[in-house]
Amino acid sequence: MSDHSDISGMTDQKYSVIFQPHNKTIEVNAGENLIRAAMEAGVHINASCGGEGVCGKCRIILEKGELEGGTDKLSNEDREKGYYLACLSKIRSDVVVRVPVESNVDSSVLNIAASPRHTAKIKQVRLDTLKEQGMLIPPVEKKYLELPVPTTQDNLADVTRLLNFLKITHDEHRLVVDLNVIREIPDILRKDDFKVTATIVRPVREDGKNQIVNLEPGDTTDRNFAVAMDIGTTTIYGEVLDLNSGEILSQYGDFNGQISYGEDVISRIMFAEKEGGLLTLQKKVVETINKVLEKIIKRANIKKEEITTITLAGNSTMTQLLLAINPGYIRRAPYVPASILYPPFSASEIGINLGHHAIALLYPGVSSYVGGDIVAGVMGSGMYQTEKLTLFMDIGTNAEIVIGNKDWMACTACSAGPAFEGGGITFGMRAAKGAIEDFSIDPVTYEPMIVTKGSVRPKGICGSGLITIVAVLFENGLINNRGKFNQDLKTDRIREKEGIWEYVLVWKDATQIDRDITITEPDIDNLIRAKGAMYSGAMTLLEEVGLSITDIEQIILAGGFGSYVDLAKAMTIGLLPETPPEKVIYLGNGSLLGAKMSSFTNLLRRNVGEVVKMMTNFELSETPSYMDHYVSALFLPHTEMNYFPKLQERMNARKSG
């Protein structure tokens, strides 16, 4: 979640890479790193320095085509032989590369390598579809009006003139006018001879009021922008949307300024309960919001006064802190939030740096631990409209689970602990530069292939990397189904240190931290407990509604973490039930997606009230079977191996292979 970049990325140009002797072909974007391409193809190349050419182990031979870089750190002799360091090579054409035998002690490797990584396929808002279906009806509209100029025979009050005209010529009814508009109306009407643009906020219910929140002289209807924002515990993402064209004009994310007062919601709540803590946290989140706004407004090349609405989605604690509502009762049984629905309010009222007419819309939540971010994901993903029985999961320190379809939904949340975010792991870290995010192993030598964020020397392990590492260690028999190391394997990478068994991922010299980077049994145990909590949460919820895990027809993974996790690996460790990849949707930032969709179409805002009512909340602490499910899930992947038939098959094949 640290990738604060624009929507950008590589060019659309694709190249094919053929790996020999595996004879595996993969298509990649131009400029892709060769190690990453190998990882994606399921081809193992020893590599442990992350891409800095330090370890020098990832040499391959270019047989055809063009690679860029990759030879800088090699001796002339190696260059002449056609060697490249894979970790430093960028793909510049269709290529054929040969992996030297040193990385393939046994050809059997070719067959039992991990299945290819599933690239995150983020479901995007289909804006064109919205427009085609006539659904581009934002909650805030602008109307250009040429009012009749008053005379002594027609000297109605300015507000009456405006309302009468809207009623008669625009068939607008149930209108109310904000006090701020009344305050400015005499001067604004007369700035451009009674030609004005009115900004109208549509009601949530069709029988509600249409609220006139702003008036501008002249015709400004072509300038109607919205902001969608995800208020995450860790990161705040914002986008500027053009409500006329349906385009996203800019995007930016930054760390939530509250982060120095606690990493997770519980520590934030505890800080909020201290003297002055609540207002400090409120101020900090608003500061970050304003920082993000400043960036996206500048990048979109608009004026802040042209923004008519800001839709915010966050979990219940983030929402309460944003409004300076004491969140203390969220963390104490019986876990009661202040509210699930919030009325629209003026964004400037809480210090958000927008015009006084900009309306803030907060996504409603369901309960203390199933908040507006999850509801936004349910709305944005279209889960609320599907017939398919869907398992929606947002994986993080707190994992939220929604099960259901358009007719019913059940939801719950469980505390997975911080393992997925690198917490409680010896070398755990956030998904920042230097974090090991991908990993494979030579099944004979047990030598690793490591990919780091930013292709720099490793500093530690992020959550998605941890899942991959544990899955790979398990599938290759380095650990058993209780996460204990096989002490009999012939490798110096598995060792005991001060009574704790561990695997050395990166030797000290190839790291940034001048220490061996390892994964220990306690680390693995932490991960097992985290994934066990999530899986058993889903199991318990299913059981409560009389279904089984095998009934699931579709999985939606939301959240930044969900976008990075390797689906196959998550199934290998039993974090997710085994499901065909085509039935899994990586939603990306569901919270931002829902906020964006609601900004574009008021229909979503109208539906969300019903959806929230439909979502039945279960407290796992109140469900006795949860503990049983949890204990059963404290294995890799689970005590019930029949839920994981494909994995069973692969493991049988490996044993017999």
Added chain:
Amino acid sequence: MSDHSDISGMTDQKYSVIFQPHNKTIEVNAGENLIRAAMEAGVHINASCGGEGVCGKCRIILEKGELEGGTDKLSNEDREKGYYLACLSKIRSDVVVRVPVESNVDSSVLNIAASPRHTAKIKQVRLDTLKEQGMLIPPVEKKYLELPVPTTQDNLADVTRLLNFLKITHDEHRLVVDLNVIREIPDILRKDDFKVTATIVRPVREDGKNQIVNLEPGDTTDRNFAVAMDIGTTTIYGEVLDLNSGEILSQYGDFNGQISYGEDVISRIMFAEKEGGLLTLQKKVVETINKVLEKIIKRANIKKEEITTITLAGNSTMTQLLLAINPGYIRRAPYVPASILYPPFSASEIGINLGHHAIALLYPGVSSYVGGDIVAGVMGSGMYQTEKLTLFMDIGTNAEIVIGNKDWMACTACSAGPAFEGGGITFGMRAAKGAIEDFSIDPVTYEPMIVTKGSVRPKGICGSGLITIVAVLFENGLINNRGKFNQDLKTDRIREKEGIWEYVLVWKDATQIDRDITITEPDIDNLIRAKGAMYSGAMTLLEEVGLSITDIEQIILAGGFGSYVDLAKAMTIGLLPETPPEKVIYLGNGSLLGAKMSSFTNLLRRNVGEVVKMMTNFELSETPSYMDHYVSALFLPHTEMNYFPKLQERMNARKSG
């Protein structure tokens, strides 16, 4: 209107006073001043020092009963003879007094003395009637609720809990909750174990929303107070109302702090158009409101947080200045106000020093010059419910006129000039201490009898005094129907000075200002133009709706000035059409009355929108016949004497007498 006192006054004890040789009896309150009693009885006693015993002319003989004071400034000889100075005597029992012959040169005086003054009979809100009729339904109600305490099986959000309970156990629907309430709800619910009092603002329309604006721990339903306030150009009056008992707990008035920036609305508007002027005036009026609030809250012995609503009524300029809305277009043709209806808003939003939950309700107006104060009067007086064809007048610098009944209403305003408020009059002054407010004349000697506000030596003439003086001078033949002095009368009080004819009301020695206080022909001319503007306004309005002045069945006089004016005298000069006194209602402060009524019953708030729509506004400047009516009205009482048959009769009697 300078009487900033509580509702207090004399005791209820009544005494009778018999004046001899007139043989006139009058009943007065215990403690009443004897000169005032004589004035009320229509008995002339020479008196021109206002009640300080300076002129020594008002000696009477006490024949029976008890007077207090009145002998202090007399010689022992006079005391032994039983003399008292009437102006210093307070009535302490039933008394018989004899007016010495010196004041009654001719017994004919006894018959042609001015008719008795009509005491102002202010129509009070009939609160008991309201209660009896079940109409004591304030726009803001409190409900005490004992909510179920949350458990892990029932951990609904706090707001949901509150709303569900209100729906199920109190049949309350269409509820919305203020963001401020959501902000505080977690802590407030838990202060007294989920026992709370909710403050609910009722909608104007029955199908509107019921807005929860406040929550308090425990049962506070017995503490529900409102403030009614009249925002006058000159004075701001406020009252604290107990919404449970229907009682008025306290009252206070103070000069509008804007007064130093201009006496009338036009000069205020001109100041508002200067740099920074608008905000200065807004600040000043809010300062006065807060000063009045502080007094009335203290006197009522309540806490400001216990006030749930403040209803304000003022003219359109005062309303716009209160909200800092540029009033510039009110004074320029075509005279357009910003709005006639204003939404409810938080009083604290504009700096009013009440709790953030206190809702401000502004009385709607009709046009730039028929504002919320007039509409409040129409509502408070019940004019909107009567079958009788009613002439409603609020007399001041700007005079507003409403004609109609429960089925239709027409209204207009005219600028009468400042004469009614003492402006443009040589010795004109506000109705403050030392202002001549009552006057009679000895028809033979032309010596005056003067009563001043506060019974102190005269300083000048207030508006109601001016009307009485001109009426008395006219009925006694000192001036003709064009306001010119009869230069042939034998009195040194009528004189020419620097080419201007005048009547000396008080000789220099008896004044506070060390100059003769006089009334001049230009003064009289100013008054005639002022009353002519008003009368012709009413005539024109009647003509526009196809009626005549003789169709009027009832007159309602509103405004402070209307409470002080002597009805008979106002008819004598032709300010009002001649009407039997029993058909005239002195409303007093109609603006405050309407604000008070609306505070007690929401039905009025519901009706007022319809009434405002029904009130058809006429611009006199757009009505050509106005000028003709005006010219005809520039006589005492009018060119058409047949509209004033009783006056004609009296004048004929006097001529023949």
